[in-house]
Amino acid sequence: MAEPATISPATLLKDELDIVIPTIRNLDFLEMWRPFFQPYHLIIVQDGDPSKNIKVPEGFDYELYNRNDINRILGPKASCISFKDSACRCFGYMVSKKKYIYTIDDDCFVAKDPTGKDINALEQHIKNLLSPSTPFFFNTLYDPYRAGADFVRGYPFSLREGVPTAVSHGLWLNIPDYDAPTQLVKPLERNTRYVDAIMTIPKGTLFPMCGMNLAFNRELIGAAMYFGLMGDGQPIGRYDDMWAGWCTKVICDHLGLGVKTGLPYIWHSKASNPFVNLKKEYKGIYWQEELIPFFQSVTLPKDCTTVQKCYIEISKQVKAKLGKVDEYFIKLADAMVTWIEAWDELNPSGAKSAELPNGAAK
Amino acid sequence: MSLEIKDDEIDIVIGAVSSDMTSFLNEWRPIFSRFHLIIVKDPDLKEELKIPEGFNLDVYTKSDIDRVVGSSTSILFSGYSCRYFGYLVSLKKYIISVDNDCLPARDNKGFLVDAVAQHITNLTTPATPFFFNTLYDPFSEGADFVRGYPFSLRSGVKCALSCGLWLNLADHDAPTQALKTRQRNSRYVDAVITVPARALAPISGINIAFDREVVGPALVPALRLAGEGKFRWETMEDIWSGMCVKVVCDHLGLGVKSGLPYVWRTDRGDAISSLKKEWEGVKLMEEVVPFFQSVRLPRTATTAEDCVVEVAKAVKEQLGSTDPVFARAAGAMLDWVKLWKSVGSSSSPPGV
Numbered sequence: 001m002a003e004p005a006t007i008s009p010a011t012l013l014k015d016e017l018d019i020v021i022p023t024i025r026n027l028d029f030l031e032m033w034r035p036f037f038q039p040y041h042l043i044i045v046q047d048g049d050p051s052k053n054i055k056v057p058e059g060f061d062y063e064l065y066n067r068n069d070i071n072r073i074l075g076p077k078a079s080c081i082s083f084k085d086s087a088c089r090c091f092g093y094m095v096s097k098k099k100y101i102y103t104i105d106d107d108c109f110v111a112k113d114p115t116g117k118d119i120n121a122l123e124q125h126i127k128n129l130l131s132p133s134t135p136f137f138f139n140t141l142y143d144p145y146r147a148g149a150d151f152v153r154g155y156p157f158s159l160r161e162g163v164p165t166a167v168s169h170g171l172w173l174n175i176p177d178y179d180a181p182t183q184l185v186k187p188l189e190r191n192t193r194y195v196d197a198i199m200t201i202p203k204g205t206l207f208p209m210c211g212m213n214l215a216f217n218r219e220l221i222g223a224a225m226y227f228g229l230m231g232d233g234q235p236i237g238r239y240d241d242m243w244a245g246w247c248t249k250v251i252c253d254h255l256g257l258g259v260k261t262g263l264p265y266i267w268h269s270k271a272s273n274p275f276v277n278l279k280k281e282y283k284g285i286y287w288q289e290e291l292i293p294f295f296q297s298v299t300l301p302k303d304c305t306t307v308q309k310c311y312i313e314i315s316k317q318v319k320a321k322l323g324k325v326d327e328y329f330i331k332l333a334d335a336m337v338t339w340i341e342a343w344d345e346l347n348p349s350g351a352k353s354a355e356l357p358n359g360a361a362k
Numbered sequence: 363m364s365l366e367i368k369d370d371e372i373d374i375v376i377g378a379v380s381s382d383m384t385s386f387l388n389e390w391r392p393i394f395s396r397f398h399l400i401i402v403k404d405p406d407l408k409e410e411l412k413i414p415e416g417f418n419l420d421v422y423t424k425s426d427i428d429r430v431v432g433s434s435t436s437i438l439f440s441g442y443s444c445r446y447f448g449y450l451v452s453l454k455k456y457i458i459s460v461d462n463d464c465l466p467a468r469d470n471k472g473f474l475v476d477a478v479a480q481h482i483t484n485l486t487t488p489a490t491p492f493f494f495n496t497l498y499d500p501f502s503e504g505a506d507f508v509r510g511y512p513f514s515l516r517s518g519v520k521c522a523l524s525c526g527l528w529l530n531l532a533d534h535d536a537p538t539q540a541l542k543t544r545q546r547n548s549r550y551v552d553a554v555i556t557v558p559a560r561a562l563a564p565i566s567g568i569n570i571a572f573d574r575e576v577v578g579p580a581l582v583p584a585l586r587l588a589g590e591g592k593f594r595w596e597t598m599e600d601i602w603s604g605m606c607v608k609v610v611c612d613h614l615g616l617g618v619k620s621g622l623p624y625v626w627r628t629d630r631g632d633a634i635s636s637l638k639k640e641w642e643g644v645k646l647m648e649e650v651v652p653f654f655q656s657v658r659l660p661r662t663a664t665t666a667e668d669c670v671v672e673v674a675k676a677v678k679e680q681l682g683s684t685d686p687v688f689a690r691a692a693g694a695m696l697d698w699v700k701l702w703k704s705v706g707s708s709s710s711p712p713g714v
Binding site: 151152154171177178190192196206208209210245 | 550557
């Protein structure tokens, strides 16, 4: 058990948050996170060879799922969960029983802020999720709910209550999250800029959501966090989080929920091989030219008042409009439906998923 | 990636709402002295301006304003709006304008921030309004577009407006500052971001820069509160002007950036006494924001002037009967465009 002095004094949401970690190799990185993570329950999703034994450091409370477990629990619906890709992590979201999720990659370590202090990324994510977002009007001083900040002159008072925050998207120091072409051109570039801000991404604006350091309110938006069909047997990789991010943002915009980006930073230590990445991303680089206009123009009907209904509607539009781009999207659209079916089975309705009156969407 | 900009393409426009410019100009001297300055004296100001030696500048006073625009339209330029006269008579491509109670700030490392250089960098590197880059400005040193950013959007669009921020006295409204009397902004956020297309923001006039040739006419001295005063808490003219510029930029496919550079805003005035006056502005924003969020400009509006005329029409139709201040604003916008066409030097269509 770690020294009491190193554990965060206010272990916020200790029993309401699960940490979901996809892994294929080992979980040594957890040692560095111990002071911040130990109070929380972990869900480990083991990708790759299920016969391999993944060692979890002593003292953590966890459940671990490998491919055999996924197949057993979901049966035929397991087809929607990717194999040999960290996209499998979304299985962890589905089986969690908690209100909040934090997901982190196993090559992400504790970063230091400009004063040299270790950053408790989980604590910052929780603060982001527990304070409102402001998607309808951009505050030029960034997050107005932070200590030392506020709304600027001209910000309408009627918008100052904000909306519930569904997603908190954190960033990375050291190895930046570049695509393969950029990595090839700038192999030595490191992100050394600590930008001390959190901001709400405005309604109607899409963004590239990275799954390396991400937290969300599972009750509000979990059903939209499907990380798609990637990896083994699929024509594409490294677009799992992107896909989830576009769907999630469209649904958040429709339901009047907020998405924040900025702090906290983690230290991203491992640069993946750009040639391997290029092979995985190749199709995505072309396809995203169609995908972005598609998501930018998606409209959801008023009667889509739950995340699941929104998601099914998007899957229909994916099939209709993106099916022409590649057959893959027809498969993906079907997988999206399977995901929702599996989600609803494991998360019986009435209890968790929030139904928001459409009046909330502006 | 940024263009080479010569000093003589830049005008620094300062509205003198108080008469003693000595410490202001002396503090900015290391940064301003290379450039041509336009100082416009608030026509309501009675005292003589005190300006130190050693600057290349032109000073405009009430008599100049009356002479150029006629005494009936000169009303447009009183108080904080005097700076717009400077925009009108400038012959340069880029304008940088700061309130005369702002001084150079220091960054996190203690270095003096060259606000002019940063604004020029912002204006001469592309903006990216169509998709949000999570690592902020991809054109700054040490940054780039992140994974998932479509390649077709990576060339960006021209940045027409750069809005800087403020350390010390931030630009909060009077109720907020009155409630948090001792709060000062000490957080230096090392980022420039593009305000996404269709997202509106309160664009403060305290520390801005813009491409005059492309959007000059869209910065309009139009919304004058009945009780407008000599403190920023008692004005909304810049907020109105900023919303107008953003709508115009969104329509014309131009970018607006926000963030660096910071200036240091000196403590001045009393939020609580301004509270009485600013309440009007605070109430009006409840109408102003939904209006600008819903305004749509026709395809035929291809220049900033055209756009302003269309916005003015919409203001008159939709807000004119809500409050006389809006009907006056619509009229002022049309007067401004007329003035711009007759007095202002050439503006070029965007996308050139």
